Amino acid sequence: MRKVYLDNAATTPLLSEVREAMMPYLGDIFGNPSSLHDWGDGARDAIGHARTQVAQLINADPDEIIFTGSGTESNNFAVKGLALAQQAKGKHVVISAIEHFSVLHSARTLEKWGFEVSEVPVDIHGVVDPDDVLQQIRKDTILVSIMHANGEMGTIEPIQEIARITRERKIPFHTDAVATVGTTPVNVAELGVDALSLAGNQFYGPKGVGALWIRKGVRIMPLLDGGIQEEGRRAGTENVPAIVGLGKAAELAKTHMADRIKRLTPLRDHLLKELPGRIEHVVVTGHPQHRLPGHASFCVEFIEGESMLMLLNSKGIAVSSGSACTSRALKASHVLIAMGLSHEIAQGSILFTLGIDNTNEDIDYVLETMPPIVDRLRQMSPLYAKFSKTVKGGK
Amino acid sequence: MPIYSEKVMDHFMNPRNVGEIKNPDGVGEVGNPVCGDMMTFYIKVKDNRLEDVKFRTFGCGAAIAVSSMVSEMAKGKTLDEAMKITPRSVADKLEGLPKQKFHCSNLGAQALNKAIKDYLSKEKGGRK
Numbered sequence: 001m002r003k004v005y006l007d008n009a010a011t012t013p014l015l016s017e018v019r020e021a022m023m024p025y026l027g028d029i030f031g032n033p034s035s036l037h038d039w040g041d042g043a044r045d046a047i048g049h050a051r052t053q054v055a056q057l058i059n060a061d062p063d064e065i066i067f068t069g070s071g072t073e074s075n076n077f078a079v080k081g082l083a084l085a086q087q088a089k090g091k092h093v094v095i096s097a098i099e100h101f102s103v104l105h106s107a108r109t110l111e112k113w114g115f116e117v118s119e120v121p122v123d124i125h126g127v128v129d130p131d132d133v134l135q136q137i138r139k140d141t142i143l144v145s146i147m148h149a150n151g152e153m154g155t156i157e158p159i160q161e162i163a164r165i166t167r168e169r170k171i172p173f174h175t176d177a178v179a180t181v182g183t184t185p186v187n188v189a190e191l192g193v194d195a196l197s198l199a200g201n202q203f204y205g206p207k208g209v210g211a212l213w214i215r216k217g218v219r220i221m222p223l224l225d226g227g228i229q230e231e232g233r234r235a236g237t238e239n240v241p242a243i244v245g246l247g248k249a250a251e252l253a254k255t256h257m258a259d260r261i262k263r264l265t266p267l268r269d270h271l272l273k274e275l276p277g278r279i280e281h282v283v284v285t286g287h288p289q290h291r292l293p294g295h296a297s298f299c300v301e302f303i304e305g306e307s308m309l310m311l312l313n314s315k316g317i318a319v320s321s322g323s324a325c326t327s328r329a330l331k332a333s334h335v336l337i338a339m340g341l342s343h344e345i346a347q348g349s350i351l352f353t354l355g356i357d358n359t360n361e362d363i364d365y366v367l368e369t370m371p372p373i374v375d376r377l378r379q380m381s382p383l384y385a386k387f388s389k390t391v392k393g394g395k
Numbered sequence: 396m397p398i399y400s401e402k403v404m405d406h407f408m409n410p411r412n413v414g415e416i417k418n419p420d421g422v423g424e425v426g427n428p429v430c431g432d433m434m435t436f437y438i439k440v441k442d443n444r445l446e447d448v449k450f451r452t453f454g455c456g457a458a459i460a461v462s463s464m465v466s467e468m469a470k471g472k473t474l475d476e477a478m479k480i481t482p483r484s485v486a487d488k489l490e491g492l493p494k495q496k497f498h499c500s501n502l503g504a505q506a507l508n509k510a511i512k513d514y515l516s517k518e519k520g521g522r523k
Contacts, residue, residue: 307454344428379413383433
């Protein structure tokens with residue numbers, strides 16, 4: 001059976017070049033980077049090299065990169081650490097309604113700690129309006145955190161415009177760029193933000209490693225106390241092989257970015273255009289143009305996402321869904337609801353996130369496999385039966 | 396390990412008794428799309444037995460498998476026997492359901508129950 005992996009937003013595979021770069025650090029070069037002998041030197045040099053590779057990917061200074069254990073940790077660190085460091089100036093934080101749980105739930109924790117959090121809405125395409133951010137900003141606002149792109153529906157947000165607002169008011173601005181770094185050009189100088197999260201497993205690096213970029217001079221409170229690793233901002237012995245892998249993946253992403261985008265965009269557009277053409281009552285979620293290169297997301301009406309996912313899996317195709325049933329919390333995706341979709345429609349969420357291994361044939365296989373699956377589930381669906389009766393009754 | 400048992404997968408991939416009964420003796424609908432699962436059961440009763448049971452389900456793999464299993468368990472049973480089908484007995488027959496799915500997706504017994512009650516109330520009221 002054909003196997004087609006279209007869940008790269010969940011995680012990308014590890015490139016063989018990345019694995020090769022990591023191998024020595026799972027072997028002979030095992031030293032602790034904090035050690036002062038030769039063993040430590042080797043590991044320390046490797047981390048320094050990776051720091052430069054990651055910095056170059058986002059046009060930053062290597063000293064501004066803090067390695068973390070994941071995108072989630074980077075987001076927790078940024079939201080809580082920046083808020084705590086600025087709390088003498090105020091206790092108000094602005095986020096958007098479509099943030100990843102690692103930002104959203106960090107903000108909830110801040111509320112428990114006595115901070116106030118305002119949420120900026122999004123439009124039907126999932127776009128944050130910078131004017132809405134401006135409206136939420138108060139005298140005591142000490143942090144704005146708005147994601148660069150949403151992994152669930154692919155929309156890229158107007159970060160530069162929002163940064164203009166925050167810079168004028170000298171409010172630290174963090175962006176969760178886990179979905180964009182390594183897949184689209186990200187230049188921290190151009191974006192104008194003060195802190196930015198990224199994760200290795202989004203661009204063919206290893207899992208369990210991420211980074212937070214933080215502009216020089218911006219204060220942050222460490223979440224982990226201990227030794228002076230990462231200049232005392234993130235204690236704990238470094239995950240050297242993973243950091244090396246992240247660095248290598250960053251270098252490869254920079255080298256191949258233009259080619260990858262050129263290859264993925266037409267595949268994405270083909271899927272975005274063709275799927276709603278072949279199946280009735282399918283809506284594209286997210287912005288039609290301003291979206292991640294390999295990202296095609298939809299809601300299929302009258303059926304539920306998990307059952308679609310499972311039937312696609314039985315045909316060798318891996319996808320994700322934002323339906324209530326696929327979430328452990330058993331709630332429909334807050335992202336889709338924030339975009340104004342009804343719960344009923346959000347249940348039919350399905351998302352295809354393409355990677356560098358995907359081909360035209362893969363997309364054709366999806367386009368061929370999807371309609372009978374949707375048809376089969378609709379034949380089973382009481383919602384579809386009701387809809388069909390209404391339509392027939394209306395005639 | 397996949398999250399679903401082989402039995403759940405079998406009933407999900409090959410659901411039994413999908414569809415609608417024309418002029419059913421009873422109909423039971425439970426759930427709503429907000430929580431993610433919705434089931435409608437249709438029954439045909441003859442001599443106090445469930446002569447036919449059909450269903451339509453909107454929901455996840457578990458919800459579909461549960462509906463299918465309930466329909467299979469109920470078919471041919473007397474009304475009293477069918478009323479004794481519980482979420483627990485359905486889950487057991489399916490060789491278990493993931494913990495988080497037990498409550499939301501395991502609505503089949505309730506929907507069947509509702510369909511039987513619908514039939515009984517019509518009987519009581521005198522059938523047209």
